[in-house]
Structures are given as structure tokens and as C-alpha cells.
Amino acid sequence: MLKAEEISKVIRQEIQNFDSKMEVSEIGTVLSVGDGVARVYGLKQAQAGEIVEFENGAKGLILNLEEGSVGIAIMNDSTDIREGFSVKRTYRIADVAVGNELLGRVLNGLGDPLDGKGPISTSNTRKIESKAPGLIAREPVSEPLQTGLKAIDAMVPIGRGQRELIIGDRQTGKTAIAIDTIINQKIVV
Numbered sequence: 126m127l128k129a130e131e132i133s134k135v136i137r138q139e140i141q142n143f144d145s146k147m148e149v150s151e152i153g154t155v156l157s158v159g160d161g162v163a164r165v166y167g168l169k170q171a172q173a174g175e176i177v178e179f180e181n182g183a184k185g186l187i188l189n190l191e192e193g194s195v196g197i198a199i200m201n202d203s204t205d206i207r208e209g210f211s212v213k214r215t216y217r218i219a220d221v222a223v224g225n226e227l228l229g230r231v232l233n234g235l236g237d238p239l240d241g242k243g244p245i246s247t248s249n250t251r252k253i254e255s256k257a258p259g260l261i262a263r264e265p266v267s268e269p270l271q272t273g274l275k276a277i278d279a280m281v282p283i284g285r286g287q288r289e290l291i292i293g294d295r296q297t298g299k300t301a302i303a304i305d306t307i308i309n310q311k312i313v314v
């Protein structure tokens with residue numbers, strides 16, 4: 126038989142250990158799915174570039190914000206996702222791990238390893254949508270780039286790291302110039 130003292134002791138202990146934290150999450154509903162894109166209603170405060178999670182565990186990236194719905198690119202297999210599925214915001218803007226730990230690794234679009242070498246052990250991340258550094262912050266072009274084609278190298282000085290556009294009509298050899306340039310970069314030891 127339980128005594129009143131034991132019951133009151135248990136109740137006091139439960140009250141002291143009570144955690145009043147409340148988790149609030151915004152949840153939407155899939156309206157339609159097609160070609161790897163889900164149209165979702167109910168994510169009113171969603172941000173472009175935010176990661177969301179579908180009820181089956183698949184993840185998506187919010188790309189299109191409209192007044193009544195959002196467009197989400199599905200990053201996993203989209204065949205399992207159906208109309209009426211719930212979608213939960215993660216409140217996390219898409220980012221990927223960066224650093225020397227990623228050299229030689231194979232990753233998927235979400236930055237998860239696919240090569241079977243275990244998890245990536247880096248805490249450094251960078252947002253996938255970030256502003257490019259300004260011209261002043263960039264390193265100047267200081268090393269020449271040789272295409273291997275004497276006519277081009279003589280007429281157009283190109284620097285390594287510089288962007289150069291190859292313009293021309295169809296079938297005029299634009300791709301051949303690019304491939305020859307790439308091959309010409311092989312360092313002869």
C-alpha cells in the first residue's frame with residue numbers, strides 16, 4: 126500500500142524536474158509533387174535556401190517563395206512523397222562542410238558522405254548561397270595561362286584565374302579551344 130507521504134514526495138520530485146520548454150515548429154502540407162519539386166502550403170515564414178524535412182525523412186531545399194505556397198526542390202528520392210504529406214521547417218539555411226577533411230571525399234547534394242569512409246569530422250561550414258568577395262578582396266591575376274594555340278596566345282593575354290568568354294557560331298571550334306587549353310595545362314615534369 127502506498128502512503129500519502131510517498132505519494133506527495135513523488136509529486137514534489139516530478140514538479141521539481143518538470144521542464145516547461147516548448148518546441149514550436151512550422152508545418153506545411155504538400156499540395157503537389159512533380160519533377161523533383163514539391164509545392165507546399167502553410168510555411169508562411171519560410172526563407173529561401175532553407176532546409177525542410179518531409180514526414181518520410183526526405184529533405185528539401187526551399188527555392189521559390191510565393192504568396193500562397195513555396196516551391197521545394199526535393200533532395201532525396203521524390204517517388205515516396207505524395208500529396209498531403211507534412212513538411213517541417215528546420216530553421217537552418219543550407220550550408221556545407223568545408224576544409225581539408227573533405228579532400229578526396231564523395232558527397233551528395235546535402236553534404237552527406239557517399240564513399241563509406243565514415244562521417245566528416247569538421248565543424249567549419251559555409252552557406253551554399255553566399256555573396257562573392259568584392260574585386261578589392263580578390264587576389265590579382267599574376268600568372269599567365271597559355272592555351273597552346275599560338276594565334277590566341279599572341280593576340281589575347283589571358284591570366285590564370287581570369288574569366289574569359291569563348292564566343293562564336295556553331296561548329297567553329299569553341300569546345301576544341303577549351304579542351305586544348307585544359308590539356309595544355311598539364312605540367313611536364
